[in-house]
Amino acid sequence: MTCPMGRKRAELWAGALLLPIGAVAAAAGLSGLWGTADPGMGAWAAVALGAAALVGGLVLLIDGIRLRVPVLEVEDGEFRYTRGRYIVRIPFADVGSYYVLRGRTRSLGLCDVAGRPRQFPSVQGRRASRPYLPLTGLTSPAKVDAFMSTAGIPPRDRSLTSGR
Structure with missing residues (x-):
């Protein structure tokens, strides 16, 4: 699985x-x-x-x-993603927006204040980097949206008209 x-x-x-x-x-x-x-x-x-x-x-x-499942936290002025020994800490001021990649294994992408996707080291310890953090297939995108809105992080605006 x-x-x-x-x-x-x-x-x-x-x-x-x-x-x-x-x-x-x-x-x-x-x-x-x-x-x-x-x-x-x-x-x-x-x-x-x-x-x-x-x-x-x-x-x-x-x-x-x-078994450890991924955990999202916002505490002490920073955004944290924890999956076992893999920990990502980002200052809360550096997180501009987020997006959820839907699919078999859902993932969370974070963008900086300028709207560019952030790069993260691979979860498995390989040398590659990825523009997302893997969640689980059972994670509901609605729960991620609710958590991020509670934390005050807006969703990424992908429209060409920029919200008009």
């Missing part, structure tokens, strides 16, 4: 689903082991599958909790 928020939700839900299934399967296998004098392979298989489901559920939950 390319969307970190979607991956996080999927891993958390799958882990939360696997934990009780694994616990029930392991408990059923253990009760089969203790209930008969000569336990068959079915009881051992249920214990092994239950233990594997428990471990898999725990791994998915831990990985889902550790």
